[in-house]
Amino acid sequence: MIELNNLSKEYDGQYALDNMNLTVNDGELFVLVGPSGSGKTTILKSINRLIIPSSGTVKIDGEDVSKVDLQQLRRRIGYVLQTGALFPNMTIAENASVQLDNLGWPADKKQARIAELMNQVGLDPDHFLSRMPSELSGGESQRVGIVRALASKPRLVLMDEPFSALDPVSRRQLQQIVIDLHQNMDTTIVFVTHDMQEALRLADRVAVIYEGKLQQVGTPEQILTEPANAFVSNFFADEQQTNQLLGQVLASGFGRHITDADTGPKLVKGQSIFEWATALKKSQTDQIIVDDTVLTDHDLIDYVASLETEGDDHQ
Amino acid sequence: MTTINSLISYIQKNSHDLLQALWQHISISLIAMVITILIAIPLAIALINHRRLGELFLQITGIIQTIPSLAVLGILIPIVGIGTVPAIIALVLYAIMPVFQNTYAGLTHIDPVLLEAADALGVTPRFKLFRVELPLAMPMILSGIRIATVLVIGTATLAALIGGGGLGTFILLGIQTNNNTALLVGAILSAILALLANWLIELLSKVPLKRLGIGVLVLAVLGFGGAGVHALLTPKTENVTIAGKLGGEPEILINMYKDLIEQDNSKVKVTLKPNFGGTSFLFKGLQSDKIDIYPEFTGTVLQSLVKTKTGISRNPKVAYKDAKTLLRRQFKMTYLKPMAYQNNYAVVVRRSTANQYHLRTISDLTKVSSRFAGAFDPDFYQESNGYPGLQKTYGLRLKSARTMEPSLRYEALANGRVNVTDGYTTDPQIKEYHLVALKDNKSFFAIYQGAPLMKTSFAKAHPDVVKRLDKLSDKISNADMQNMNYQVTVKHRKASVIARNYLKAHHYLK
Numbered sequence: 001m002i003e004l005n006n007l008s009k010e011y012d013g014q015y016a017l018d019n020m021n022l023t024v025n026d027g028e029l030f031v032l033v034g035p036s037g038s039g040k041t042t043i044l045k046s047i048n049r050l051i052i053p054s055s056g057t058v059k060i061d062g063e064d065v066s067k068v069d070l071q072q073l074r075r076r077i078g079y080v081l082q083t084g085a086l087f088p089n090m091t092i093a094e095n096a097s098v099q100l101d102n103l104g105w106p107a108d109k110k111q112a113r114i115a116e117l118m119n120q121v122g123l124d125p126d127h128f129l130s131r132m133p134s135e136l137s138g139g140e141s142q143r144v145g146i147v148r149a150l151a152s153k154p155r156l157v158l159m160d161e162p163f164s165a166l167d168p169v170s171r172r173q174l175q176q177i178v179i180d181l182h183q184n185m186d187t188t189i190v191f192v193t194h195d196m197q198e199a200l201r202l203a204d205r206v207a208v209i210y211e212g213k214l215q216q217v218g219t220p221e222q223i224l225t226e227p228a229n230a231f232v233s234n235f236f237a238d239e240q241q242t243n244q245l246l247g248q249v250l251a252s253g254f255g256r257h258i259t260d261a262d263t264g265p266k267l268v269k270g271q272s273i274f275e276w277a278t279a280l281k282k283s284q285t286d287q288i289i290v291d292d293t294v295l296t297d298h299d300l301i302d303y304v305a306s307l308e309t310e311g312d313d314h315q
Numbered sequence: 316m317t318t319i320n321s322l323i324s325y326i327q328k329n330s331h332d333l334l335q336a337l338w339q340h341i342s343i344s345l346i347a348m349v350i351t352i353l354i355a356i357p358l359a360i361a362l363i364n365h366r367r368l369g370e371l372f373l374q375i376t377g378i379i380q381t382i383p384s385l386a387v388l389g390i391l392i393p394i395v396g397i398g399t400v401p402a403i404i405a406l407v408l409y410a411i412m413p414v415f416q417n418t419y420a421g422l423t424h425i426d427p428v429l430l431e432a433a434d435a436l437g438v439t440p441r442f443k444l445f446r447v448e449l450p451l452a453m454p455m456i457l458s459g460i461r462i463a464t465v466l467v468i469g470t471a472t473l474a475a476l477i478g479g480g481g482l483g484t485f486i487l488l489g490i491q492t493n494n495n496t497a498l499l500v501g502a503i504l505s506a507i508l509a510l511l512a513n514w515l516i517e518l519l520s521k522v523p524l525k526r527l528g529i530g531v532l533v534l535a536v537l538g539f540g541g542a543g544v545h546a547l548l549t550p551k552t553e554n555v556t557i558a559g560k561l562g563g564e565p566e567i568l569i570n571m572y573k574d575l576i577e578q579d580n581s582k583v584k585v586t587l588k589p590n591f592g593g594t595s596f597l598f599k600g601l602q603s604d605k606i607d608i609y610p611e612f613t614g615t616v617l618q619s620l621v622k623t624k625t626g627i628s629r630n631p632k633v634a635y636k637d638a639k640t641l642l643r644r645q646f647k648m649t650y651l652k653p654m655a656y657q658n659n660y661a662v663v664v665r666r667s668t669a670n671q672y673h674l675r676t677i678s679d680l681t682k683v684s685s686r687f688a689g690a691f692d693p694d695f696y697q698e699s700n701g702y703p704g705l706q707k708t709y710g711l712r713l714k715s716a717r718t719m720e721p722s723l724r725y726e727a728l729a730n731g732r733v734n735v736t737d738g739y740t741t742d743p744q745i746k747e748y749h750l751v752a753l754k755d756n757k758s759f760f761a762i763y764q765g766a767p768l769m770k771t772s773f774a775k776a777h778p779d780v781v782k783r784l785d786k787l788s789d790k791i792s793n794a795d796m797q798n799m800n801y802q803v804t805v806k807h808r809k810a811s812v813i814a815r816n817y818l819k820a821h822h823y824l825k
Contacts, residue, residue: 048435074437085432089450102438148436158435 001026002047002156002188007056009042009212016042017053018212025205026155029182029189033199034209035235040192043209044158047190048077060156075103078149078157078187083165084141086133092144093129099152117147121177139170146177150187159191163198175201179268196236200224200245201270208232220270221247244273246290249303255293264288276300322503325496328809333485337504340481343399343474344467344512347406351463355411356456359418360444369419376412384409384470388477397592397600402471402479409470410463417459421452457520461513468509472501478558478591478600482508487590491561493722494807552584555780558591558606563803563810564658564741564796566590568610568765570814574824575783583780589810594619602646607773608784613638613653614763621645629758631657635766642768649774651781652788653764656741656796660695660760661752662705663738665728669751676756680735681709687734690719690727695737700761702737708759725750739763740793743801786823 002024009017017039024030032040045051046058049065058065065073078099086095093114100110115125121143133141142162149157159178163171175198182189193199199206200220208215208223208231216228225248227233247269249255264287265279279288280297287296326333362369379387387408391401425448433443449456475483482505489498519527557572559565566589573585588606591597594615600606611620613634617627621641628634635653642648662677664687669675672683680687695701696718705711713735719727724736729748738745740752767784774781799817802808818824 050431050435071437071439074435077435077437079432079435081428081432081435083428085428087429087432087447087451089453090446098433098438098442099436102436102442 001059001061002190003057003059003062004043004046005057005059007043007046007058008054009039009046009051010054015212017046020056020212020214022207022214022217024188024190026188027186028204029178029191029202031191031193031199031203031206032209033193033196033206033235034215035194038194038209039212040194040209041160042212044160044190044192047156047158048074048079071102075099075152076154076156078152078154080142080145080149080157080159080162082161084133084136084138084145086136086141086144086148088133090133091129092131092133092136095133096129096144096147096151098148103152105152113151113153114147117150118144120181121146122173123147137170138166139174142166142170142174143177146174146181150181150185154187156188156190159189161192161194164193164195171198178202179270183268200236200247201272203270208235210235219247220245221251224248225251244303244307245269246271246273246276246295249273249276249295249299250290250293252303252306254299254303255290255295258289258292258294262287262289262294264294266290273300273303321496322499325500329497329500333500333504336480336482336484336501337508339479340468340471340474340483340505340508343402343406343479343481344464344471344508347403347410347467347471348460348464350403350407351410351414351467352460354407355414355459356418359415359422360449362419363422363448366423369423373416373419376415379408380412384473385476388473392477392596392599397477397596397603398605399474399479401477402474402481405473406467406470410467413462413466414456414459417455417462418452421455421459422448424455425451454520457516461516464512464516465509468505468512472505475590476592477596478588478605480588484590487561491563491590493804496807552582554584554586555608555777556586556588556606557608558588558597558600559609560593560597561590563743564800565610566810567799567803567814567817570811571787571818571823572608572610572767572784574815574818575786576780578783578824580779601648601768601770604770608767608769608780610765611650611768612658612763612765614659614761616642616650616768618761627761629760629762631762631764634762635764643771647771649769649771649781651767651769651784653766654787654791655789656764656791656793658739658741658763658765658796659755660701661738661740661742661755663725663728663736663745663750663752664734665731666749666751668734669753674751674753676754677705677709677711677759678756680753681711684711684713684735687713689713689716689735690724690733691716691737692721692724693718700759704759708757741796741800743797743804746797746801747805790821791817 004020004022007017007020008015020043022043032043034040042051046053047060047065049070086092087098096114096117097105097110100113114129118125118128123140123143128140128144136144145162163174166174178189179202191202203220205217205219206223207217210231216223216232218226223232224236224245227236246267250269264285265283266289267276267279269290276288276295277300280286280300287294358372359369362372384405387405388401391404395401395404429447429451433447438447471481472483472486474481475487482501485497485501489495489501522530555576557569559569569587569589573587576583576585591600591606591609597606597609597611598620601609613631614627616638617623617634621638622645623637623641625637628637639650642650662680664674664680672679674680691702696716697703702716724733725738725742725744725748727733728736728750738752744750745752795817799813802813803810815824
């Protein structure tokens with residue numbers, strides 16, 4: 001669990017972060033979203049003390065991060081930067097195992113772990129491990145960046161706008177990789193983005209940050225259906241009209257509880273109704289499973305129909 | 316004109332000396348570069364996080380760079396003396412700036428994202444420095460080392476000026492003895508060396524850091540091992556260092572000293588440092604035990620080295636006795652007995668002129684001097700012991716008198732452009748151009764007789780060396796010396812050969 005208590009950061013009399021209180025639960029994929037300069041990156045970097053707050057505390061599992069050995073702390077936390085930020089003088093294998101080297105892992109264990117992760121992010125270890133970063137595309141570099149962050153099996157991974165520099169196709173692929181990895185691992189991820197679509201797609205919970213202040217915390221569907229204030233509602237306005245997430249579908253009361261007999265593709269709340277439709281078409285079944293709820297093709301039709309009514313309400 | 320053929324034959328004839336000088340040049344440069352790297356790179360690393368101090372240090376190294384290298388050598392001589400050490404210090408001072416500047420710039424211009432990544436991943440400071448910062452700054456660092464190495468190899472030619480050896484010896488020799496071939500060989504070799512080093516470092520910069528480190532380590536072990544074995548295998552002998560001033564004549568003399576001392580003597584090994592520098596260099600070298608012996612003139616001792624109350628005697632025997640006594644009293648030095656020849660100032664005319672007007676002495680010249688034009692070395696023209704003194708003592712009245720570069724005045728005389736000039740009694744040009752040095756019948760000029768000078772402590776510890784050097788006492792006439800100088804300076808024969816020939820011909824050597 002990560003707890004931010006009364007966290008403030010002041011630069012030349014200006015508050016980048018103003019008395020922030022926030023809790024991130026274990027195993028959550030927690031997204032900090034907000035426009036540029038809102039303070040979301042400041043929060044992220046306060047957690048591993050790349051930024052030292054002016055006041056307030058950050059606790060990880062009850063331990064104040066300002067009181068523990070910095071290198072020990074950081075070696076237990078994965079970190080993914082905006083670009084891959086791979087060291088150009090090292091091979092992919094060396095880059096991926098930076099933290100493992102510093103933690104003193106034996107060579108065979110190290111190799112096995114890196115190869116496993118490379119496969120999980122869709123890079124062939126035999127093909128990539130001996131290459132240099134300059135030979136990789138942006139998407140490939142960032143995949144290696146993720147491998148590097150996850151290598152030491154950290155309980156916490158921080159991601160600072162990791163996909164903002166990628167093309168839309170690579171971005172979606174990597175978002176899916178993060179979703180898949182997170183489902184299979186017992187890892188807390190704190191993810192910073194200015195892209196609300198990305199936030200809604202990935203998040204278990206979203207924190208909306210604006211002008212150094214917390215605007216709202218909640219699940220994507222809560223944010224979309226019950227915006228706390230005008231800023232949140234404006235920020236997600238486009239998204240509400242053009243994109244509909246499964247979380248919203250569930251929040252509207254659709255679906256039924258799962259039974260042992262139910263089968264079908266598994267989706268997450270952050271995925272859209274378009275992905276729902278695609279999943280139905282691809283799998284040739286008539287239902288999907290979201291968490292412990294089953295949604296049928298009829299639910300899809302009913303939900304889309306209900307949107308039309310809502311649209312009328314808006315007019 | 317120097318032709319390619321004469322260059323090649325010079326290289327063939329002097330291959331041993333050239334190789335030695337080349338090796339010296341390489342080792343001086345290499346030592347200077349290793350010290351530079353050991354200072355500049357750690358310093359730059361230490362100052363990464365102290366930007367203000369780093370900038371200050373950049374300024375300081377920049378200022379050092381602007382001081383002419385010759386001036387740096389001059390400043391260092393009173394502090395650390397002469398020889399290889401000050402040469403290396405001067406080179407290091409020069410080389411520090413490019414290496415420090417490039418290392419500092421390389422380390423402070425690393426992409427901040429990469430540094431953030433290293434920090435965020437919790438790497439150790441050592442990992443960050445050796446695996447991230449240094450490798451990323453390496454291209455810049457290597458280019459700094461390359462610039463510095465080329466600079467050092469070029470500047471190392473100046474080491475010869477203060478007895479540091481190296482290829483500069485040939486350049487200096489070329490200038491001193493008017494031997495363009497020697498000068499060119501020295502200059503070309505040092506240029507080739509600089510280019511080779513440049514190329515080699517560029518080549519090495521493509522080798523991965525780890526392999527480079529291992530290679531350097533292996534080379535170092537081999538080098539030290541080799542040196543150690545060499546030292547063990549070489550029999551223990553006593554080393555005596557003999558230096559000489561700039562020019563051919565001192566080089567001939569010190570070669571004679573060497574031959575005399577080493578003859579039938581396996582215990583003493585003589586190291587020669589020809590063209591070591593001017594009077595004050597050598598005298599200081601003797602005082603600080605950098606050298607053991609050098610040939611000095613009685614006149615120079617009395618005029619520049621000791622303090623004398625009685626004035627300078629024109630009687631050679633009295634002059635020597637005064638010089639010897641004062642050196643012993645004031646500096647605890649032993650001045651052995653001088654050789655016969657005198658290298659005094661002289662008034663020189665063409666042989667044809669001398670014959671036509673029956674000139675044998677300066678007094679003879681005075682009688683007909685109003686017909687003649689004179690050209691003199693600027694110092695001789697001004698100093699009271701030069702032309703003004705001649706006017707006073709002899710009543711010499713020339714039709715005209717002007718100053719001329721020393722190197723040009725003999726030629727001007729030989730070409731008939733002037734009739735009278737100044738010179739030294741052993742100058743080879745007197746023989747070369749068929750000139751006559753007129754006799755100083757009023758003993759106006761000071762007496763310059765050469766003799767070995769050493770510390771009294773050295774003389775007492777080496778009675779055998781003293782005995783051997785005394786063999787030259789009252790030997791070697793003016794004509795002999797002039798002839799030998801002619802062979803070396805004009806004919807470009809090797810001083811060591813000329814010295815040995817003379818000793819053999821006069822049965823000092825078997």
